[in-house]
Amino acid sequence: MPANRSALVSDLRCFNRFYTGLIGLLDETLTHSAYTLIEARVLFELARRPGHIASSPGKAGFLARVFQIDFGPAASNIAGELQLDPAYITRILRKFSAAGLIEARAGRDASHRRVLSLTMRGHAALAALQDAADRDLTRLTAGLDDEEAAELSDILVRARHLLSGAPASERRERA
Template sequence: MPHEALVDEIRRFNRFYTRLVGLLDETLVQSPYTLTEARVLFELDRRPRTAGGEAGLLARMFHLDVAPIASELAGELRLAPVYVLRILRKFIAMGLAGIHAGPEGGPSFVSLTPRGKAALADLEAGTIRDLARLTDKLCDEEALALSDALKRVTRLLETART
């Protein structure tokens, strides 16, 4: 298969899947969060993010002490650091995330609050519900074939990347 045809086929699949699961909708799974915000919630839950050093009063007031965390997350998610910083500030203002002093005077860190964990649990439940609805008409054999195809695509693309 010519490379251009493969690229076209991947793009066609991306458009199909994006429409199918509603990734271009304003918010994700009928929630108040965008796809990017949902991903940031997930990443904050996966591991707390450490900020560098002790921030001064103004830095804490304007949440500038989370800038290093925003930069780290932005690099991992391939987003603009200022965009991730805005999301972190929004989450802090909404009570979804909090800045906490590090143990024994160490650097502060950002993690989800109980409210943030509940928001993430709602998002995950909605995603599971939507994907289950998407695949519920597949028989066992079709579900297995889809699972195998997804694993194969992942393996092929990971191999091609290295």
């Protein structure tokens, strides 16, 4: 039986408060951009799935798998990954469409499945967002010397592994 986990829990609470504040600061940059945090995530998710063979079962899925048609994520994929309401997704995607960031074409095999892809503008918008975020992170760690930077890198990776080694019910693969 584990001993005094209360120390760890306390440290976790403390870190939580700290990191929540930090995330808040970092998010401000995004907030000041034209897009919401969620919208940024959707954009990111769209870019992260450049191609994706239709996974639906049956003949259509079979054809999709064999001939590798119907690439790209659909709204439902994004909704699933980000745990968002379909209605919400619809609105976000409409906004993106209106802004010319994405294109939606009907899937060849399933016409009611709208396959999404980023346009040039979409990629550019995402790149701008990521640049801004990276700049923030760089600034945040500017005060560290090389050794500390390396240590922090190690620490972050290690913390992630320790924390995701938790009970299976809590585990969610990310990155």
